[in-house]
Amino acid sequence: MDRQIHRGSILHFPKTTSSPEKNYSYYSDGVLVVEKGKVAHIGEAAEFFKHPHNQQLLNYGGVEQHKGLIIPGMIDSHVHFPQIEMIASFGKQLLDWLNEYTFPTEKQFASEEYAKVQAEFFVNQLMAHGTTTASVFATVHPQSVDAFFNASQAINARMICGKVLMDRFCPEYLRDTPESGYRESKELIEKWHNNGRAMYAITPRFAPTSTPEQLALAGKLANEHPDTFIQTHLSENLGEVEWIKELYPDSPDYLGVYENNGLVRDRALFGHAIHLEEREYDVLSSSGATISFCPSSNLFLGSGLFNYAKAKERGINLSLASDVGAGTSLSLFANQADAYKICQLQHTSLDPFESLYLCTQGAAASMGIDHLVGNLNPGTEADFVELDFMGSPILQQRLLRCKTLKEQLFAISTLSDDRAIERTYVNGKLVYSKEAKVCGHTSTNGLRYLSNGSM
Numbered sequence: 224m225d226r227q228i229h230r231g232s233i234l235h236f237p238k239t240t241s242s243p244e245k246n247y248s249y250y251s252d253g254v255l256v257v258e259k260g261k262v263a264h265i266g267e268a269a270e271f272f273k274h275p276h277n278q279q280l281l282n283y284g285g286v287e288q289h290k291g292l293i294i295p296g297m298i299d300s301h302v303h304f305p306q307i308e309m310i311a312s313f314g315k316q317l318l319d320w321l322n323e324y325t326f327p328t329e330k331q332f333a334s335e336e337y338a339k340v341q342a343e344f345f346v347n348q349l350m351a352h353g354t355t356t357a358s359v360f361a362t363v364h365p366q367s368v369d370a371f372f373n374a375s376q377a378i379n380a381r382m383i384c385g386k387v388l389m390d391r392f393c394p395e396y397l398r399d400t401p402e403s404g405y406r407e408s409k410e411l412i413e414k415w416h417n418n419g420r421a422m423y424a425i426t427p428r429f430a431p432t433s434t435p436e437q438l439a440l441a442g443k444l445a446n447e448h449p450d451t452f453i454q455t456h457l458s459e460n461l462g463e464v465e466w467i468k469e470l471y472p473d474s475p476d477y478l479g480v481y482e483n484n485g486l487v488r489d490r491a492l493f494g495h496a497i498h499l500e501e502r503e504y505d506v507l508s509s510s511g512a513t514i515s516f517c518p519s520s521n522l523f524l525g526s527g528l529f530n531y532a533k534a535k536e537r538g539i540n541l542s543l544a545s546d547v548g549a550g551t552s553l554s555l556f557a558n559q560a561d562a563y564k565i566c567q568l569q570h571t572s573l574d575p576f577e578s579l580y581l582c583t584q585g586a587a588a589s590m591g592i593d594h595l596v597g598n599l600n601p602g603t604e605a606d607f608v609e610l611d612f613m614g615s616p617i618l619q620q621r622l623l624r625c626k627t628l629k630e631q632l633f634a635i636s637t638l639s640d641d642r643a644i645e646r647t648y649v650n651g652k653l654v655y656s657k658e659a660k661v662c663g664h665t666s667t668n669g670l671r672y673l674s675n676g677s678m
């Protein structure tokens with residue numbers, strides 16, 4: 224039978240909560256049983272091995288023993304795969320950064336071959352950072368979406384992706400038209416949405432780079448395919464917000480532009496949402512839409528301080544995101560560290576259970592996929608990560624002095640990145656191991672990956 228037993232310390236958030244620090248499940252010596260790619264059982268090892276049938280497994284080496292902490296695979300709710308190569312580009316804020324670095328980079332994805340190589344590299348890097356699900360912007364080129372889903376399906380990962388819609392205020396070479404954007408997106412939805420573990424996101428880049436006609440057609444598409452995702456940017460930068468007032472003078476505010484086109488609903492993911500009016504908080508809260516808090520990106524581009532406490536207080540669905548290439552790390556631990564600092568600057572201390580929740584169960588629940596991923600409840604897809612508590616000498620020393628799980632989690636998120644990831648499993652299969660030799664589809668940078676779970 225296709226069954227694996229993983230034994231070690233296990234932490235997850237089994238249900239949706241506004242108090243993750245009180246509602247986590249932790250097994251210091253736990254078992255996670257995986258059958259046919261799904262979680263079949265989670266519980267205390269002592270209880271599990273009481274049964275004579277299970278006890279026998281111990282003698283026959285049928286148990287995978289883990290030294291670090293097992294957590295659910297993390298979810299990055301907003302990231303641009305074509306931008307991985309331009310991460311850490313110097314010195315500009317959003318609108319200049321887009322013109323100077325982003326658009327020329329994205330031009331290259333007209334080439335199918337280029338897109339394939341970068342998509343494989345990116346998916347491998349997600350796994351190396353413990354991220355097993357992401358909501359991903361491709362480029363305006365439909366073939367960039369094919370490249371991404373081909374790469375994610377090679378390891379059977381649950382991923383969301385969409386073709387960028389953009390028909391003005393960008394170089395000619397990156398423009399579609401309202402009609403071609405609608406048609407190509409529809410074809411991609413038919414090809415990829417719910418194809419295996421792939422899911423589609425209708426992806427207007429942001430309101431400035433779409434004409435009203437294009438946003439109207441994006442809304443039509445969203446209405447025709449109500450279970451697709453929508454992903455875009457909202458109120459990231461003050462210059463951008465002023466520009467929206469010029470471009471859409473009749474809209475009450477930035478979010479109103481999306482709202483008037485039927486783009487604010489469940490499964491609509493808005494990156495940033497820093498400079499919001501009161502009305503926008505209300506609409507985000509009542510619509511079931513989600514904010515992707517992108518801390519490292521917001522610091523890097525000098526965009527502003529996301530008001531986490533206010534968004535939470537208003538009951539808005541929240542999640543955490545890297546927003547690479549404006550974000551400076553794919554690691555959702557590094558992004559938790561930046562989230563903590565952004566909250567500190569506003570006199571809120573973000574609890575480490577809460578920041579981990581934002582990239583596991585919290586993100587999954589916000590996005591309506593927590594029956595599939597984000598926790599380790601029986602019946603969910605077995606995507607999980609083993610953390611390496613000894614990832615660096617300084618972290619190691621700090622962790623040895625921690626007295627509680629909370630202190631440990633906080634030290635990991637503050638001090639760590641991909642060094643914290645020992646192994647990553649997707650659908651119960653090993654897809655990344657720090658220790659392993661290169662095999663499967665090898666990476667372009669000489670790191671150690673597995674593409675199909677075989678060692």
Ligand code: GUN
Pocket residue numbers: 303317321325428429456459520546549
């Ligand atoms: N706004 C529109 N496009 C982008 C992008 O690619 N990155 C970020 N951070 N903001 C955007």
Ligand code: ZN
Pocket residue numbers: 301302303456494546
């Ligand atoms: Zn973005």
